[in-house]
Amino acid sequence: MAKVLMKGNEALGEAAILAGCRYYFGYPITPQSELPAYLAKRLPQVDGVFVQAESEVSAINMVYGAASAGARVMTSSSSPGISLKQEGISYIAGAELPCLIVNVMRGGPGLGNINPSQSDYWQATRGGGHGDYRTLVMAPNSVQEMADFTLAAFEYADRFRNPVLMLSDGVLGQMMEPVVMPSPKDYDIDSKKWALGYTGKDKTARNLCTSIFMGQEELEEHNWSLYQKYQVITDFFKANKELAVEEYLCDDAEIILVGYGIISRILKTVVEKCRKRGIKAGLVRPKVLWPFPSEIISKLADKASKFLVVEMSYGQMVEDVKLAVEGKKPVYFFGRTGGAVPSDFEILNEVDKIVRPD
Amino acid sequence: MSKWVINENLCKGCGICIERCPMKILAFAEHLTPKGVHPSSMTDESKCTSCAICAKSCPDVAIQIYKEEK
Amino acid sequence: MKQVFGKTKVLSANPTHYCPGCDHGIVHRLIAETLEELEVADKAIGIAPVGCSVFAYDYFNIDFNQAAHGRAPAVATGIKRTRPDSIVFTYQGDGDLAAIGTAEIIHAANRGENITVVFINNGIYGMTGGQMAPTTLVGMKTQTSPYGRDAATMGSPIRVSEIIATLESPAYVTRVTVNTIANQMKAKKAIKNAFTLQKEKKGFSFVEVVCICPTNWGKKPTDAHKWLAENMLPVFPLGTFKDIHGIEKA
Known part of the structure; x- marks a missing residue:
């Protein structure tokens, strides 16, 4: 096309x-x-x-x-x-x-x-x-x-x-x-044979759509089955890593930048500029935010020495990154809000501060 | 077979059928149902005209009405 | 012996959780009988509200959706637009429809959604224990108007049917009650008119049923029916406010 x-x-x-x-x-x-x-x-x-x-x-x-x-x-x-x-x-x-x-x-x-x-x-x-x-x-x-x-x-x-x-x-x-x-x-x-108004010949009982489960056991059973479904979703994205996350130059990276959405485009430029300046930077870009690709970030934390999370907020996803890193390595944060989209230059400055603190 | 059949498990003892019966032949029973209510009961079926006003008045659709076929 | 009155198969065998004497059971039956008589039960979809009739789905043998408080007309819109040949109705109380769901009912009516709304008006919140509703009468004591509803600070009863009838789109807007057998027969006719219009794809139909709440009114069911006639009906007059296809004359 x-x-x-x-x-x-x-x-x-x-x-x-x-x-x-x-x-x-x-x-x-x-x-x-x-x-x-x-x-x-x-x-x-x-x-x-x-x-x-x-x-x-x-x-x-x-x-x-x-x-x-x-x-x-x-x-x-x-x-x-x-x-x-x-x-x-x-x-x-x-x-x-x-x-x-x-x-x-x-x-x-x-x-x-x-x-x-x-x-x-x-x-x-x-x-x-x-x-x-x-x-x-x-x-x-x-x-x-x-x-x-x-x-x-x-x-x-x-x-x-x-x-x-x-x-x-x-x-x-x-x-x-x-x-x-x-x-x-x-x-x-x-x-969807469960749908209201389905009238196929194989329909044996009426269809009901509800979120009310009055009994304690009934609701706990329902919530448990939801929880199990969420595990299935989590496992699906663990097994299909390429659907959940984009990794860029992470293999030898000392500092890994983490960002999603439009920020990840800027971070890619930052990574390339870092590399030109001799800083071994990489990028992790979650394409799926829930379930969060914690396992991938956790594994990277065994190799890389630092993380920098960049968001157009004062720090939300950074908490999930910290949970994934489990304190193994420092996780830094840089954010802008109010509609400001951080420039590659600004982020590069942050990388410099982290990598060359003197 | 009776003209007036009640499912006592459905009756909540509200008394609406008793009040509305034109022949005044319904009354609360002496006994209690498992739900703890005195259900509506027929006192003199010979006077029942099968008008079904009691059944239509029942919010719990507890009463069924039959009529002799001629 | 021939059966002259029995329970329609559209109603389930489950005993209802409603209080003794509550009108919900009567209105449920009138709807169920109508669906059976119009031969549309197999394609009927009900929407249960939040309030006493939240479990209405347990009492009908038809497809059902359970909606959030006040949102039933929006949910009905989504269902009907997806399945235009199904028969879709909402069943809502006065807290659900006339307070938290005011926007949803007005706009579903104004879009002329081809659905039927059955509105139970008993002037009080039942499920939560008897709080003031938008339809509570002036002076009426409730849990949240313990000194009686004061019109100066709490407003006056909202007449929903009259409001809906001012809109261009609705096909049929009527107010009935079930406090006597004669009125129940009129209510049945109104409900049947409403569903007939929907079946014929003639637009939005709205049936308000003025009902009792013996428990929260603190009255015996039989006394509540009389109280309704003496106190509710002067404020909520029975009658048809809109009938653009003249179904009542047909």
Whole structure:
């Protein structure tokens, strides 16, 4: 297929259609608005459904309904809107329904601003809403990955019957890059025999979608089965390392830079500049933030002597890196917020301070 | 076979059927059900017209009504 | 002997958890009988709310979704848009629909979603132990209005049917009650009208049922029915507020 020049948000929208998603429910908020605008135009052309909801709360509950009826369905928003969706995400996780939720992160807390940010890492990877649950969190770093990860996200969602959260940011959403659209996937709603409204001849009992389990034993059993599913997801990404993480020049690295999303692009440049200056730097870029690639980072901590985590926040993912490193080596942090995207020069300075402290 | 059949396990003893029976032939039974309620009971089935007002008044659909076929 | 009244197969055999005399059981039965009579039970999908009827799914032999508090109309929207040939209804109380779910009900109605909403209005929060609802009468004492609802600081009862009827899109908006057999028959007709319209893809239908809550009103069920007629109905008058297809005359 030919390369086309697209905005990240639009590439994600087109990829969703290629993935067989025909239902979008959302509410306007910057900087993700290109995505609903794109789907409002495209979905009717493929007999799909686009509904502008009255709120993010309603939108995620429409997703809950559509997912319970077997649809490949998605919603998108930016940080404050994702906060509003947490109630619904908790229900979707509790009822074990597949869907895609896109967060084009902006600055917070509160209304913050509309600039790119990575300050929703904790919210995304810790569950976000109430209860003992996990969402599978993916972090693309290019317009191409906005498209590729979207196809993968719908597959993961169905495979694990779990919500998948795409953690993007204002830069990735709005920037334009050439992209090769992935091949379309067929989707058959009747493949989900558990879905409400399934009327196949093999249906023997009514279908129920719920997250309420009143008995103590009943709820513990449910939570235990969720926990076991999360272990299956974790094992899947351990076994498929290339899907979970990108490593760059790590083999002989003394200092390993860690960053996700747009930051990882800058870190790659920093690594290359370090190498030119004789500093053995490497890069670890988690593509999946939950489950976090702890094992890989732990192994690297046996070889490398230092870690520097860079985020567009005052330090969220750095906690997961520290947990993975287990105190074996020092973990440094550099972050900018408010919409500031750190330059390679700034980060290089930080590397210098760490590597050559005198 | 009776015209008036109650599933005592469903009866909660609210008394609505007893009050609404036009023939006033329903009353709380002396005995208690496993749920601890005095269920509704038929006192004189010969007077029952099978009007089903009691059954339709029952929030727990505990009563079934039959009519003699002519 | 011929059976003249029995339990519809659309209702499950489970005993309900509702209090003695509670109207939920009556309204459940009217819905279940309607689904059976319209021959749509096999493609019906209910949405249970949060509140006393949170376990409504246990009492129907049909597909069910259990929604978050107030969100049932949004969930119904997602289900119906995905499966337009199914028969989708929400079953919601006054806390769920008229307080926390105000936005969801107004906008589902305004989009003209082809769903049916059954709204149970008993003027109080039942499940949580009898707190003030948006529909609580002025002067009525509840756990959270222990001196009686004061209109000056707590507002007056919200008349949801009248509000919904001001919108262009809804096809059918009506208020009924089940406090007597005669009123129950009218309620059944209204519920059947609502589901018939949905079956014919004629748009959003809304049936408000003014109900009793004997436990939290502190009254015997039989007294509660009389209290409803004397106190609730003057504030929530029965009647049809919108019927754009004239189904009541048909």
